[in-house]
Amino acid sequence: MSTINKNSRREFLKLTGLTGGGLMLGFSWFSAQAETPVVVNEAGIAAGNVGFNSYLSIATDGTITIFSPNPELGQNIMTSFPMIVAEELEADWTKVKVLQAPLDTKSFDRQVTGGSGAVPHSWKLLRNAGATAKNMLMHAAAARWSVPVEECTALNGFVVHSKTGNKLGYGELAEDASKLPVPKDVKLKDRKDFKLIGKEVKNVANKDIVTGKGLFGLDFHREGMLYAMLQRPPAFGTKIKSVDDAVAKAMPGIVNVVTFKNNVAVVGKSTWEVMKARKLVKIEYEKDGNIESTADHDKLFKSLLDTGTVTVRRKDGDVDAAFKNAAKIIKSEYQCPFLSHSPMEPMNFFADVRADGVELVGPTQTPGAARQATSKLLGIPEDKITLNITRLGGGFGRRLKTDYATEAAELSSLIKAPVKVIWTREDDMTGGSYRPAVRYRFEAALDASGNLVGYKLRGVGINSGNPTREDNFPSGAVDNLLIDNVEHVSPITTGAWRAPITNFLAFAEQAFFDEVAHAAGKDPIQFRLDLLQKAKEKPVGAVKYDIDRMMGVTKLVAEKAGWGTKKGASQGFSVYFSHRSYVAQIGEVVMKAGKPVVKKIYAAADCGEVVNLSGARQQVMGGIVDGMGHAMFSKLSFKDGAAVQKNFDTYRLIRMKEIPEVEVHFVNNGIEPTGLGEPALPPTGGAIANAIFAATGKRVKNQPFMEEDVFKNPTVTPNIKTNTKLPKSSFQKTKKA
Structure with missing residues (x-):
């Protein structure tokens, strides 16, 4: 346990208007079990020695405020967190607001955005905080009226005495409540009584976003700060040989040109002046390690699958015997390219390195790691470094890394001035991760009989560690199974990309399962259901x-999409488990001018309790x-170590007119939330690929699909009878009967 951080407490009191008193509750984020909130009086003194990680306040005007520790990058966390508190508190939602907390590892746990883990981690803690505050407010009202607390109820920001009809607002009771002992155990609401959780609630930042209020890292400005852009090596596997910066230094508004590490930083008074001057720096590079091209990787991967050093990840049964005695063997290979994260807000960070400490401000998914890296780089203790988190204009895993933050810190330390480092789109695409x-x-x-008796998967990837998920389905459902991998180390920097590994593995696995089901003469959905039933009854x-x-999600999406019964559209199925949640999808494809076009995608998601229905639906659709x-x-490719695609004119993204209708359904099972930011992405590629096969009879095995033969050489007469040749699923027969 530790005492509350004085600076963060003082700042919170100032921002929430509680300097004149009110009820402020701190609650722990460290434990899986909620800890008892602690009252803080108007002087900011905690009544008890408990580690504070976040604060719930009720001001005298009835305003309810909490600090949200997790970075917000569009996953709706700054709306979901206060919704959970407000539900248990029986708050007036119009009087609830949330503030982004600064980095404070002594007071907060898991100040990270990644892995779809924020709501699952904080669910019980937030509920307990709201329920505790409600309990104290009800006791304060009961004492004022001299009635039993059992006769009081909380409703929409008020405490009401049922017998007399007396009513007091939370703001009127805040001072009295702050003087009461904090209950150790409080009862949480039954989910059948939820009024806010599970409903559609607008994002609390919508107004600020659409009105252009400064929220993002690029919006941050500090009077007197300088701007900088770095010229990084244009090709991976090269280093600086010489630099001629004379012309750039003479440009208007340029303060300095600094060479450090393998970068050349141009520093000036505006981004435009810096951008122009950077183009005039003459840099010569030389080879520094391997210089690779994508064409080399294509050949290399095929070779490594046969000759590479193998690491076995899982082995069940006698795989060799199963394949030796098999009636039929199906073999396929699938490949994906490099991808850019492409967040709409390019990398940027502000740093002010002074003799008395360091101030960092910017968009990061891992603020703790950014501060730690800065501390190690500059040899400055972490307690001398503050980091404030702005809203993130996208991340998708790119902002899990700290390189752009440490660049700003190192440059500030060299030029002895506050500076904001800004990446261009080209910087982001050519020098990123x-x-x-x-x-x-x-x-x-x-x-x-068409039963799956043996299964093998081998993956080879670049800097990917283990490119498999060896314990995911179908592991446990196949008597003889072998999953292994081969690794290739490259100078091209790679990292987590939305739904790491599974973002492509799910497509490959689910497309292959479709191949196997058709080879076995079985309905693709029933084929999977039979395997799941086997894993349930006789797990391996x-x-x-x-x-x-x-x-559950498999059957739900099949029902909603009318699997196998649709006329005029071909369907493909996919289901995947990632980040603790389950999502099944059915894609529908129609033929236009001989090419397959995705018309609609159905999705069924089991992410546990849905906090904000509109936010959850947007997460799945997104x-x-x-x-x-x-x-x-x-697709992002490399030639001689340099990225070929440098901006959106050559790096193809989906266009508005290409987005199909998306229909989303949620499983209402009442379990605690299990995450949603990433699980909806992995099944999509498989659902579409399998629908394309159903429509054309052709398999797409490489991404991007648009480079496959089915799109390059379209057929005027599509094969749309693929699904109808197979037996229907058992639940379809039951439904028809």
Whole structure:
């Protein structure tokens, strides 16, 4: 336990208007179990020695405020967090507001945006904070009226005495409540009584966003700060040989040109002046390690699958015997390219390195890591470094890295001035961190009855570590299974990209399962359901996914999409488990001018309790659009170590007219939230690819799909009978009966 941070407490009191008194509750984010909130009086003194991680306040005017520690990058966390508190508090939602907390590792736990984990981590803690405040307000009202607290109820920001009809607002009770002892145990609401959770609530930042209020890192300005842009090596595997900066230094508004590490920074008084001057710096580069091209990777991957050093990730049964005795063997390979993260807001960060400390401000998914990296780089203790988090204009994993923050810190320390480093779109696309290119080889062994008796998966990737998910489905459902991988180390920087690994693996796996189902003469959905049932009744080894939840979304999406019964459209199915949640999708494809066109995508998601229905629906729809766009259109390639695509004129993203109708359904099972920011993306590629096959009889096995034969050489007479040749799923028969 530790005492409340004085600076953060003082700042919070100032921002929330509580300097004159009121009720402020601190609650812990460290434990899976909610800790008892603690009252803080008008002087900011905590009544008890408890580690504070966030604060819930009720001002005398009834305004309810909480600090939100997690960075907001569009996942709606700054709306969902206060909704959870307000639900238990029985608050008037119009009087609820939330503030972005600064980095404070002593007071907050998991100040990170990534892995779809914010709401699952904080669910109980937020509920307990709201319920505790409500309990204290009800006791304060009961004491004032001299009535039993059992006769009082809380409703929409008021405490009401049922027998007399007396009513007091939370603001009127805040002072009295702050003087009461904090209850150790409070009762949480039954979900059937939820009034706010599960409803559609507008994003709390909508007005500020649409009116252009400064929220993002690029909006941040400090009087007297300088601007900088860095020229980084144009090709991976090269280093600076010489620099001629004389012309650039003489340009108007330029303060300095600094060479450090493998970068040349142009520093000036405005971004425009800096951008113009940077083009005039003459830099000569030389080779520094491997210089690779995408064409080399294509050949390399195929070779490594046969000859590379293999790491076994999981092995069940006798795989060799299963394949030796198989009646039929299906073998396929799937490959994906590098991808840029392409957040709409390019990388940027502000740093002011002074003798008495360091101030950092900017958009980061990992503020703690950014401060730690700065501390290590400059040799300055972390407690001398402050970091304030702005809203992020997208991240998708790119802002998990700290390179752009440490660039700003190092440059500020060199020029002895506050500076804001800004990347251009070209900087972001040519010198960033990419989704690694990967190739997978799948093999399936079927017996004479079409049962899957053997399964093999080998992945080879660039700097990807383990490009498989060896404990995901179908592990546990196949008697003989082998999953392994080969690694290739490259100077091209790679990193987490939305739904890491599974963003492509899910497409490859689900497209291959479709191949196997058709080879077995079985309905693709029923084929998966049968395997899931086998894993449930006779599991092979560890089963680390929830079989019932996966079956649930599968059946739900099949019902909503009318699987196998639609006329005039071909359907493809996909289902995947990632980040603790389950999403199944059915894509519908129609033929236009001989080419397949995605008409509609149905999705069924099991993410546990849905906090904000509109926000959740947007997350699923956004994930599907993101997954579809990158599967069909996007590709980043390299020639002699340099990125070929440098901006959106050559790096293809999905266009508005190409976005299909998306219909989203949620499983209402009442379990605690399990995450949603990433799980909707992985199944999309497979659903579309399988629908394309159903429409054309042709498999797409490489991304982007637009470079595959089915789009380059369209057929005027599509094959739309693929699905109808197969037996229907058992639940379809039941439904028809």
